[in-house]
Amino acid sequence: MDPAVFPNLKKYKGQTIISASGDTLLGGDDKCGDSELVTFAEYLLAHPEIKHGTIRLGFTPDEEIGTGAQHFDVEDFGAEFAYTVDGEGPGKLDWGTFSAAQFELDIQGVNVHPAVAKGQMINAIQVGIDFQNSLPQDEVPEKTDGEQGFYHLMDFSGTVDNAHLAYIIRDFKRDGLEARKNLVKEKVAELNAKYGERIKLKMWDQYYNMADELAKHMEIIDLARDAYKACGLTEINEEPVRGGTDGSQLTYMGLPCPNLFAGEENMHGRYEYTVLESMWKAVDVMIKMAELNAERAK
Template sequence: MKIENRFLKYISFNTQSDPYSTTSPSSKNQLELAEFLIEEMRILGLENVHMSEFGVIYGTIPSNNNHQGDVIGLIAHMDTSPDASGENVHPQIIRNYDGSRISLNEDMVLDPQEFPDLNEVIGHDIITTDGTTLLGADDKAGIAIIMSLAEYMYKHPEFKHNDIQIAFTPDEEVGRGTEHFDLDTFQADYAYTIDGGHINELYFENFNAYQVLVEITGKSIHPGSAKNKMVNSLSVGIEFDQLLPQHKTPEHTEGYEGFHHLHHVQGTCEKTRLEYIVRDHNFLELKDQLNDFKRIQAFLNSRYGYELVHITMHEQYLNMKDIIKDTPEIVEQVEIAMNDVGLNPTIVPIRGGTDGAMLSYKGLPCPNLGTGGFNCHGPFEFVSITMMKKGLELLLRLIRNNVYAKEDMPF
């Protein structure tokens, strides 16, 4: 099956995860794609294929070379972001993209001036949305690359390799992708998540991440007699947000710069809840950001004269760089493979997190490789079919380099 057809099939499944669910997986619709993948994996000769009670799929491409070389793991996630609809995705395929503006629908345009990543895919075959949903390249492009690898190995038994461990996780987009990941089942020496942007990019640094919940308890009084009595929690919530450093929001930061992001507000005069994510590559600077929240809490509680603001902080994940630095060879071999297939390896800090961050801290070093997906989590998302094909070529070279001496390389 062509890699693009495989991708188009996967995005036909609506697999949005639910940040407010307490189940694993967080949404039942992820299981529909999971069942489809399990059947496909078995058809392609994978062994030990099964889904755990928590919706994690495992399988092994069995060794055909008497177990020579490292056992490499490949991981992608099945869910799509809850930030935009993933239901009834209507993809548009554009062949040999010429660099011009792309009309998604009557009201929305993908313009290279606004989205300069389009300049990276001139001459490529690309897939966009119709402007009403996200696309799902994050991370169904990664699944398509991994499953295309499995199909290639099934059809080419002359391609020698050790065991290759495969896993597809739910709920990565809500920070729970590895919550129930079983390393005793996934017997790999190290792994790579296939989940990212430009195919030249290699990621082994990510944000340290916290969730901060700010709960404000006001004093609700009839507005006709509220003078000097009412404390409107909604107004205090606005005040709280304005007291945070305004230059440290996502729309004002890039690269290694950290941020706080207010992504959900719910409230009444009596009760308001602000939900933030706080991110920084430097853990000490992250702590400074968290202290900003505590200082504002103390200031407002003192100003209003009672325990108006309550804050809960929750660690989500840490920077995998602190783990990967102890196994530099797993990064170096990707750089070698990239050069071998004509790519330009570029180290990029992830302005987010991946399953690989959590897995690295669990004892499985796990950098991340790109897929050719751009503008994720919204209707301007697009993916390069050309880059997905190159991603497959990269994985084949990476695995083959692990088995063969350079002079014995079959290709």
């Protein structure tokens, strides 16, 4: 890992950096959060002098494919509010996310011998290319940042006879997400009119921008802010995250749930690393949040 390529490394000079060998992922996303939650609980059990209310810990699998939180029993969990611990470096506080949808196209072509193909062949691969080219070409992950949404082609496989395309759609605005979904439907309809109902579209929503709901519960954002500051984190980064967390789904399931930092960097790749001091800072923040919440409940 080179600071010239990964400039965030410069912030951690002199600290303890944990990485894998480079042959596989570190898995800090979200082993970091798991470790910090267990350490947080261990600390509170060892220090009964720290006053706090009832605290519940939950661990959800399959967050990266979006199927863990949907099975989470919010009523049985029994909390008024929660925080996921699944973010980046110290000072990051996520309470805004993308709104997200996913869709798949299955294209049925007409495969005949190339020698007699004129006027008969419908190449499913070419139809898929035509669809991809009909979308806004600058609205893709590699050409967007900040609060710009995108269409992302994740998988394209097929033959002349049939092809399959899988996409995700992201937008910070709910009406923006709907507009993108409608554009997809329009482009599919145009190609079906041209080629004769050759494309089947399957589309579904994944999660919504939790800021729309958390704006009604700013007291839990303020609790995190105050804990950050009390732990020396005066520069709080609240820029909406270009992704989602389990908190997105949990918030819409009735459990307001912003996301705290966990110390992860370069997630999902072989250059992933975390910083031991950042992980301890996350534990410090959770302890301070427990104390502050107890004081406010008096």
